[in-house]
Amino acid sequence: KPDDTRELIFESDENNLLTVIDGGKDLLYVGTDPNGLVYRVNRKTKESFVMFDAAESEISSLALDGKGNLYAATAEASETPALPNPADAKD
Numbered sequence: 001k002p003d004d005t006r007e008l009i010f011e012s013d014e015n016n017l018l019t020v021i022d023g024g025k026d027l028l029y030v031g032t033d034p035n036g037l038v039y040r041v042n043r044k045t046k047e048s049f050v051m052f053d054a055a056e057s058e059i060s061s062l063a064l065d066g067k068g069n070l071y072a073a074t075a076e077a078s079e080t081p082a083l084p085n086p087a088d089a090k091d
């Protein structure tokens with residue numbers, strides 16, 4: 001707030017809140033990991049609920065179009081496998 005006071009409006013058991021987008025009309029959308037959840041949060045009432053549970057572990061980005069449709073970009077967190085050594089290649 002402008003007077004530098006703060007108030008908790010959302011709490012989650014998720015490890016990371018990866019993306020937040022303003023939905024207008026006092027709404028926020030929050031993308032998380034490691035469970036790939038999208039929350040809808042009302043800033044005034046402090047009510048929140050999971051509106052999408054992705055098969056992937058991360059919601060890496062959120063976007064709203066001009067009609068108010070919400071889009072979520074998902075990703076699966078994993079360790080990158082080692083690249084093959086070119087010296088080991090067979091002709």
